[in-house]
Amino acid sequence: MDKTALIAETGRCVACGLCLPHCPTYRKTQSEADSPRGRILMTQAVAQGVLPANERYAEHMDLCLTCRACESVCPNQVNYGKVADEARAMIRGTQPMPRMLRLATWLFERPRLMRFGGGLLRLAHKFGLKHGPQVSQQYRWQDSYPAESAQGEVALFLGCVTNAIDAETLASAIYVLNRLGYTVHVPSSQGCCGGLHRQAGDRTGAEALEANNQAAFSRYGDLPILSVASGCGARLAEYLPKRAQDINVFLSQAQGWDRAKVQPLPAKVVVQEPCTLRNALDAKGSQQVVLKRIPSLEVVALPGNAQCCGGAGSYVLTQPEMANRLRDDKIIAYQTIESDYLVTANIGCAMHLASGFNRAGEAVQIMHPVVLLARQMGFTGEI
Ligand code: SF4
Ligand code: SF4
Numbered sequence: 001m002d003k004t005a006l007i008a009e010t011g012r013c014v015a016c017g018l019c020l021p022h023c024p025t026y027r028k029t030q031s032e033a034d035s036p037r038g039r040i041l042m043t044q045a046v047a048q049g050v051l052p053a054n055e056r057y058a059e060h061m062d063l064c065l066t067c068r069a070c071e072s073v074c075p076n077q078v079n080y081g082k083v084a085d086e087a088r089a090m091i092r093g094t095q096p097m098p099r100m101l102r103l104a105t106w107l108f109e110r111p112r113l114m115r116f117g118g119g120l121l122r123l124a125h126k127f128g129l130k131h132g133p134q135v136s137q138q139y140r141w142q143d144s145y146p147a148e149s150a151q152g153e154v155a156l157f158l159g160c161v162t163n164a165i166d167a168e169t170l171a172s173a174i175y176v177l178n179r180l181g182y183t184v185h186v187p188s189s190q191g192c193c194g195g196l197h198r199q200a201g202d203r204t205g206a207e208a209l210e211a212n213n214q215a216a217f218s219r220y221g222d223l224p225i226l227s228v229a230s231g232c233g234a235r236l237a238e239y240l241p242k243r244a245q246d247i248n249v250f251l252s253q254a255q256g257w258d259r260a261k262v263q264p265l266p267a268k269v270v271v272q273e274p275c276t277l278r279n280a281l282d283a284k285g286s287q288q289v290v291l292k293r294i295p296s297l298e299v300v301a302l303p304g305n306a307q308c309c310g311g312a313g314s315y316v317l318t319q320p321e322m323a324n325r326l327r328d329d330k331i332i333a334y335q336t337i338e339s340d341y342l343v344t345a346n347i348g349c350a351m352h353l354a355s356g357f358n359r360a361g362e363a364v365q366i367m368h369p370v371v372l373l374a375r376q377m378g379f380t381g382e383i
Helices: 003-013 024-029 036-047 056-064 069-073 079-095 099-107 110-128 158-164 165-178 195-200 203-218 232-237 246-253 273-278 286-291 320-333 347-359 369-376
Strands: 152-157 182-185 225-229 244-248 268-272 298-301 341-344
Touching: 003 036, 003 079, 024 110, 024 320, 036 056, 036 079, 036 099, 036 158, 036 182, 056 079, 069 246, 099 110, 110 158, 152 165, 152 203, 152 232, 158 165, 158 225, 158 347, 165 182, 165 246, 165 369, 195 203, 203 232, 225 232, 225 246, 232 244, 232 273, 244 246, 246 320, 246 369, 268 286, 286 298, 286 369, 320 347, 341 347, 341 369
Parallel strands: 152 182, 152 225, 225 244, 268 298, 268 341
Antiparallel strands: none
């Protein structure tokens, strides 16, 4: 989006204020500058050269989670996500990228190094380390996982954080898809989705990662590209729009369930709905549809799902105070329900919530819905 398009997009905001009560940061600070309307009007003024892209502007834009709750209720369909991306790119033109973000973007460009780091962390946990995210078993991916029956074919997006610390979810997805009759292709040249770079305002870095994935998946024609992290999926949908799909959405509409054997699970699961699934991918409730495939499982939505949990990509690094305040709301909401599992379709939310429960001294089993489903279908770690 160039400056003229940005001014036109921000000009579509009629300042009605309907989005304000849905904005988590506005709810916490009660400041117009931390509201969608305030941010859109400031961005318009910066794009027009009326205001400078200075530190104060950056402060209010950086506090935005890009949760897009505002976008989903806007009667004029202002594309806030794109406005925020452009605003951050403008800020990078005048303000250097914070050191923490520089390090994170550098790391995300090196998925092998992230996987190596994940392996080290797993080893350290085995030797008694109590801190840091739990790391699942890692896998050496094959190019293809053929299904016995021929229901169809899909390509799988690995995602750098998921592949480094939660490969169990990826293996579970392959297992379930194979059982339903879908052959799964895993292009080895794929890399980071570029979401963190966009969020950091690094347009050039994001475009390079996007081009890499477009080339990696072009080998598979028009096959759907499935993502098990809704944060990555939302970004992929921006540049592979006809093909990118969240695994929950795909499984909700998949064929082959008649031949799948799913064991009953007499338990209760609470569903946290990531903003990227709800607002960016417009797939509200898709996790519940997938979980309903498990007989005897009681599926309950986490109260307050419309509000972001604070685990919004690099937000946990740059805005830890607000990220923790929003997470506290989730912990309190979860404590009102007795349950066996908490599921979420986004690795960022899972890690952020897990660290919050850890700090609160609560042992909560947090996982992706497809992990629970795969277990009930007989997955024991081997694909
Ligand atoms: S709801 Fe839409 S039009 Fe109304 S203030 Fe918010 S962004 Fe602007
Ligand atoms: S994206 Fe989320 S935090 Fe940012 S302005 Fe919109 S509702 Fe508020």
